Amino acid sequence: MTVTTLARAWAVTRADGVVLGFTDHDTALSFAGISFRPQAGMEAQAVVQGAGLAVDNSEAIGALSDAAIDEADIIAGRWDGAEIRLWEVDWADPAAHRLVFRGSLGEVTRAGGAFRAELRGLSEALNRPVGRVYHPRCSAVLGDGACKADLSRPGLSGEARIEQVSGARLVLSGLHGRDDRWFERGTLRITSGAASGIAGHIKNDRARPEGRREVDLWAAPGILPSPGDAVRLEVGCDKSASQCRLKFGNFANFRGFPHLPQEDWLLAPGAPQPRRAEAQPSFQPAEDPEPGEAGAGA
Template sequence: MSWFSQALETVAIVWRLERHDGVALGFVGHDRDIWRQGFRYRAVPGIQPSAIMLEDGLRPDTMDMQGVIAHDAISEADLEAGRWNGARVAIGFADWADADRTPDWLVHGEIGEISRRSGAFTAEVQSGKAALEAAPCPRTSPSCRADFGGHGCGLSRQRFRIEAELLSVDADGALVFDAISEADAPHYLFGHIRWLSGNCRGSTFAIGAVQQRRLIPSDIHSCVPQPGDRAMLTMGCDKQFVTCRDRFNNSANFRGEPHLPGNDLLTRYSYG
């Protein structure tokens, strides 16, 4: 049975959001919650989508999702902490009167830019076709273009990841963990911290500097971790060929051109 084929329809718009920390939430534009296939869609009549326009071309399909930050599931603290950045999203129709009918999904994509103003938020939804805007071939660069432990790197993040407990937080935001010694700390420069418990659970901090055994986040976050919080720490890489060769013995997978002359070759002064 297709939608809008009858004079009276029991149809509602549903959203399914999956954050990178594994949290999956469902919402429905209705006055009460509905359950489909054992999954709960919370009633949020205050959230409204913009017009959904789907094209058969290669141009990315985009739309906006607007709502009031009033529901416990979407809090201002979570938005500030970046827990919703890049979350996977599916938007479609559901029959609120027929519990056996599964939702029909219209759009699949990711949450893009999120803006907040006067207690409300607007989230951009980008379809999967946005990936087609990427360059068809990589540009040359002296540094590695692969993400550490990601596609093309050839190394597994699991080998360079440990779980640790936070011992202290300095006034400048520097973090000290029980499993990180002063000798090991430099290896975590440009890595990241994913919080498993506490106020920052689900958030990820990038490590921008290291002082002795102190790990200093590169950005300011709204949540403040507390001693005793547990986190998953992943080592980093400065994407230089020497590091890839000497530290990781991974020069065969280096995704860069460290010996290729740059544009400054033409401007160098000759002493010959």
Template sequence: MSIIGKELATIAFCWLLERPDGVALGFTSHDRDLAIEGLLYRAAPGMLPSSISTSDGFDVDSLDVEGSLTSDAITAEDLAAGRWDGAALTIFMADWQDPGGSTIAVARGELGGVSIRGKAFEAELRGPTSLLEVPVVEQTSPECRASLGDKRCRVDMAGRVRVTRIAAIVGEAVIDVESAAPGNAYGYGHLRWLTGANSGLESPMLRSDGTRLTLREPPHLAAAAGDLVEISEGCDRSLATCSARFGNAANFRGEPHLPGLDLLTRYPGG
């Protein structure tokens, strides 16, 4: 029997939050914790969804979720560091008398903008129809629109990703690592923190000079020598770099020789 087909309803709302780094948390509106499919959904009276409005059209479905900041679940530090950016959120109904039984999906999507007010946070849930807001046709650009190593770029990243440790902290956004490729191989690349206070976060790199890496901005939390990091080579998206360094001009996804709007303002003899 469906959980809404009973004479006396025993329904509890449940929230499943899954961060991009693999951490999953469950919350429920019930006054006791519920175990559903091997995950403990904690009683969270401070977690409140707004009214949920869905339709069979192409309007973007969205709702707001408010919750309390707690020391062992969702903290202000994690929100500010971006650990919850893009987290997948699933809201469903379950029978608190039989939490292992059937459930009814209510909404799903990704967390959008997150704001903090005092000891509470508010996040927007963007549903699957938000993908309809993405431009269908790309605009032309002199730089490559692909990302290094993706299915359009096709550069083999094997050997271009390295796991190393921080040897020294030189400045707020400058670090030395134990091993790295020579030159500016990591300019416009990414550094992923594997251990330490920033574990699970990523930092874009601005440039590199051998084992010295300059980040685009300081890490959110203090880094320390000995932290394990993964560094990936980058690309400045220019045709010259694509051809000379990667030998990949055939897959360049840009139009470097396309005339710009200044062509309309030129005049004979100018």
């Protein structure tokens, strides 16, 4: 009878820097500076890989537990986009291991005390559309290499404290000198408390007297913060040419086409043109009378 000593081990690196190791072997393994725990509530199915440019894919499934994979962390989005590596390893000699998959976690779903996560290989990036989009608004991401806006400038971010929480609406205090709607389309990051590290996209931002603000997020945080928790607000951009010029002084790097014709004009080329001023009638001399009519009625 042939006995195999092959096992699988995988490591997950979350966006907040936490690294967790798992293995389907019945004892702990250690290599690459990571300790891989057995029966820790996670296992990976077979990885589907190809030699070409097809997207590699698999799934990770497991049970939710306080020791390794906490449901609150999944709700808070701390597992979204986490980097994942999968090895085949000789459990009798862990130094003999081979990396067979590297990618990231995709959609994470949960039901009945268990979770299921899609594994996306490195070739997943090939599914993204590339190329220039011709649109009146800017196609760059605020602060990236195309935008080049300096987001470290004073006034483009601010620190505040939470006064009240009601779902996706937060009332903040301690933030003075920012115009109404200054942070719309920006980011709110929770920097203390149980929800520390969670970020949300700002839908509405309203300045109130005495440094108070009412901020609506597009979705409520997975873990609701508490009054007194600290937050950081980062400026937003509506991608318009006027805001690029007036708010950021960055019009030289604007990546839109503000003078494109309107879409209605493009879709209806047969539409009537704007009415022009009508020409004034010109003077026409009277026609000569027919022969025999001259002097008629005299």
